[in-house]
Amino acid sequence: MTLLAAWFWLFLTLVPLLFLERWIHRHLQGIFLLLTRDHDLATVFYSAIFLPGVALHEGSHWIIARVLGVRTARISLWPRRQPDGTLRLGFVETEKVDFVREALIGVAPLLAGSIAVVLIGSVSLAVGPVGKAIASGDVLGIGQGVLASFQSADSLIWLYLLFVISNSMMPSQSDRRAWLPVTIMLTLLGIALYYVGAAPLVMQSVGEPLAAGVGVIATAFSITIGVNLIIIPIVWLIEKAIVRVTGLQINY
Template sequence: MNGVCWLLVLGIPLLLVQRRLHQEIQLLFYVITRRGEVALALFSLLFFPGVLLHELSHYVAARLLGVHTGRLSLVPRPMKDGRLRLGYVETGQTDLVRDSLIGVAPLLSGGTVVAYAGLVGLGLSDLPVHLATPVQHLWREGMERIYCQPDFWLWFYLTFTVSSTMLPSSTDRRAWLPLGLVLLSLLGAVILAGAGPWLAAHFSQPLDRAIRIIALVFGISLALHVILLVPIWLARWLLSKMRGFRLV
């Protein structure tokens, strides 16, 4: 399976599971506190490290690219469309390339943190081997070694919060479509000029490796989100029943 397939197989479920998990966490906080503003504050506090990295990535990228920056806010605010904005950075008008690079910066920085925290901090590099082990006690011992990693819960929390906030927002992606159309047009012109085989020979493998790295980051993030979704959903459901809440 090539990198693009892995990216789709892991990326699409990640988007769906992440959205549902965020909803369940917000509902859980609301059921516990019975106050919307307190639930919002707790949700924002939970993801603060990831939001901080996300917005700082925008800010640093803009400064490095020579784009004017304005206000940086980490105060959560509900949007008119019902979404929750956990933070933002004001940047000046610029060209498509720099706008796209500023938009993708959180994915690059967050992906680096998730890859390091997941593979090194949590020791997940050996997870496929443990899962493929047919002997039950060896599988259990392998999972226990992961759990016994130094500062396991700190790395788990950091990996989760960063992976939950590293994906670019719709505003971050605003320049991607026009830039993508320009690049596709240039690629088409190059292929028509007869340079297609040369491009495939020199760029297909590096591009596939880069996409596989992104897919790996998505896979780590998906695994953590799936692990957390069931207990958080169950806790929210039980508390809702106990307190007589009917959440739709």
């Protein structure tokens, strides 16, 4: 896969991924709020579901910070509600450092989560045939591939881990804080390399591994979209049943 194709695939899957992930998080919180009728208790149950994903997210922050020689303070897997009303599922406190190391620490959960999602999807659930069937438009093959993925006794456990990790790996706003200056720096560097005629040589060296890395993230995004498209109807039906029984409803 070329670098351009990998980036195109990544951006093609990013928007639906963000939309589906947002829907999942809001409606799962809504279900627990309907069941408990208590914001704090609903938060506890909601956070417990995503605990493995949050642990990987915050753990990857901590590991990369230590590798880069950045001192860390507290690490928490317990949720906190932010001033804007959003829920922050965990955090790692680090010392203030340069924007390059801050950006690397911030992107760590996306990289770790993508690798975990691809490994679980391709090895534990063997969803490769499903992807090929989707690419070829083979509807029967899609169904057969999905059924084959859930034949093992532990497939539901792997599906759960895939779901919570994939929906916890996206960097938060604070994780993305240093991305803009790094992007500007890399853009200026690319322009400079182009004008001195060194861009082709650099691309020969880093183009293939960079395309592979972007491809892994794009694959993880695609798997996440597929999993969420399976989970969303289930969540929707459960929420509608609770609304019907309790007579309560949440306006999102």
